[in-house]
Amino acid sequence: MNVFKPSRLCLALAVAAAMSGCMVGPDYQRPSAPVSVAFKEAAGWKAASPQDELPKGPWWALYQDPQLSALVAQVQLNNQNVAQYAAQYRQALALVRGSRAELLPTVSATGATTRSETGTGSSGSSSAGSAGGPSNEHSATLSLSWEADIWGKLRRTVEEDRASAQASAADLANATLSAQSSLAQDYFQLRILDRRIALYEDTIKGYERYLQIIQNKYDENIVSRADLSTGKTQLHSARASMLDLQWQRAQYEHAIALLMGKAPADFSLAADAKWAYHVPQVPLGVPSRLLERRPDIAAAEREMAASNAAVGVATAAYYPDLTLSASGGYQSSTMSNLFSLPNRFWSIGPSLTGTLLDFGKTKATVEQARAAYDASVASYRQTVLTGLGEVEDYLVELRTLEPELVARRTSAEAAEDSASVSRDQYEAGVIDYLDVATTQATSLSERQTLLSLVGTQLVTSVQLQAALGGSWEGANAGQ
Known part of the structure; x- marks a missing residue:
């Protein structure tokens, strides 16, 4: 199964390209x-x-x-x-x-490994997220x-x-x-x-x-x-x-x-x-x-x-500025099975940003x-x-x-x-x-x-x- 949905991305790119003639x-x-x-x-x-x-x-x-x-x-x-x-x-x-x-387009790749632990409450009892002690998080994006x-x-x-x-x-x-x-x-x-x-x-x-x-x-x-x-x-x-x-x-x-x-x-x-x-x-x-x-x-x-x-x-x-972005990769708590299908994730979508009020700065x-x-x-x-x-x-x-x-x-x-x-x-x-x-x-x-x-x-x-x-x-x- 592919990480990205290329059909959706291509459609978005085609629409943006058609609008780029202005x-x-x-x-x-x-x-x-x-x-x-x-x-x-x-x-x-x-x-x-x-x-x-x-x-x-x-x-x-x-x-x-x-x-x-x-x-x-x-x-x-x-x-x-x-x-x-x-x-x-x-x-x-x-x-x-x-x-x-x-x-x-700008293409970037990120590989990260973090180790974290959730703090205990005032009663001294451990929370559910930290019952097992410190945890590792590995990702490739x-x-x-x-x-x-x-x-x-x-x-x-x-x-x-x-x-x-x-x-x-x-x-x-x-x-x-x-x-x-x-x-x-x-x-x-x-x-x-x-x-x-x-x-x-x-x-x-x-x-x-x-x-x-x-x-x-x-x-x-x-x-x-x-x-x-x-x-x-x-x-x-x-x-x-x-x-x-x-x-x-x-x-x-x-x-x-x-x-x-x-x-x-x-x-x-x-x-x-x-x-x-x-x-x-x-x-x-x-x-x-x-x-x-x-x-x-x-x-x-x-x-x-x-x-x-x-x-x-x-x-x-x-x-407004229109930015199309897409990302995908793998994320897991263990390195050994990081690149397995259940650990995949992806996201895709446009972003439209414009100034509503700048008190005449643009003018x-x-x-x-x-x-x-x-x-x-x-x-x-x-x-x-x-x-x-x-x-x-x-x-x-x-x-x-x-x-x-x-x-x-x-x-x-x-x-x-x-x-x-x-x-x-x-x-x-x-x-x-x-x-x-x-x-x-x-x-x-x-x-x-x-x-x-x-x-x-x-x-x-x-x-x-x-x-x-x-x-x-x-x-x-x-x-």
Whole structure:
């Protein structure tokens, strides 16, 4: 004889399954976002060639710098912020699996042995139940419990957790992109500082040679002491400026080490005299692509979907929960014949539980969930606006930097020519050394400014790459 009555259980399960098609709460529809047809500052933008809408490989490969590629590859492996978001993503996936498991029945087994004795009365005589002294009780029970998701509360919970997991995946991608972008920016700043330090080193060597010439002339009473003092001031000022750049370079090197998950003492990046930069043409696409390309926008959209599902979970509290349970097993005072037919027992039946009066608590919870959804919608739209603004800012900056660099190169060449002419005039005794020092300082300043602008161009290019979403493509994580 069977312990359970499977026909009754199957009938109850079939009825519950038929009732489980209902899902309370709003179905998710992505709200509109303030996206324009085209980027305002993209007018005259030179499209990348070939005109693929998106880069096919990692975005940093466009800079054609093997050293940069090797450093950026370390971010995803060793950066601790990225590792933290990766762990949170795994946690979110586990939560999805847990909420899915709630849709299925729970089966549990229990085995127990107890020894008990009924106490005696005040007269000291033993009761009937304890006439034989202590007694043993042995049992083996198998139980099954299943919550019929009639109103969709469990399915909305799965929907909420899945959207949260997808948001977590986007957060991971955003943290990775941010770290990679920061490393690339620091790397380019460091390389430009190497160029600027090398320029100071060459300039200082020239100043030292020229100061020796002035010293010799001063010893021969050909030039005044003012010329000698001016030459010394010029030399030591250049040395001080070079030292200022050296500690800045060291700090960029430290920042790169931290982004790769290394202690600064364990990392060094030597200067590369042959380093050459390449500013790539960034493929823009259309503004609406940001909704899928930028991980922070994708994360905000998925959080919005999770908040929408949370409204359904809260709404389901208005309705009763139906739980189907069944249990059966054996119970006996002796272990030897525990699993015999006379010792069997079983039970089966539904349980309907609902709140009759909570003084507006459920209503307040639903209102809170709806307000949280409205807040997530506003956050999503603001994230889209911020992304559009960043792209427009970097576009106009890059577009303006192009003619500015051309003008600055022309200015630097003219300043160098002026410095060369003034040196010839000084050697001919036509002008004082103060005039030479002025033109040389102007030439040095122009060349340093030119290098700084190149650094700004590279950094802005990286920022535009990140603002466009880098190489990331949205994935259906947590499905």
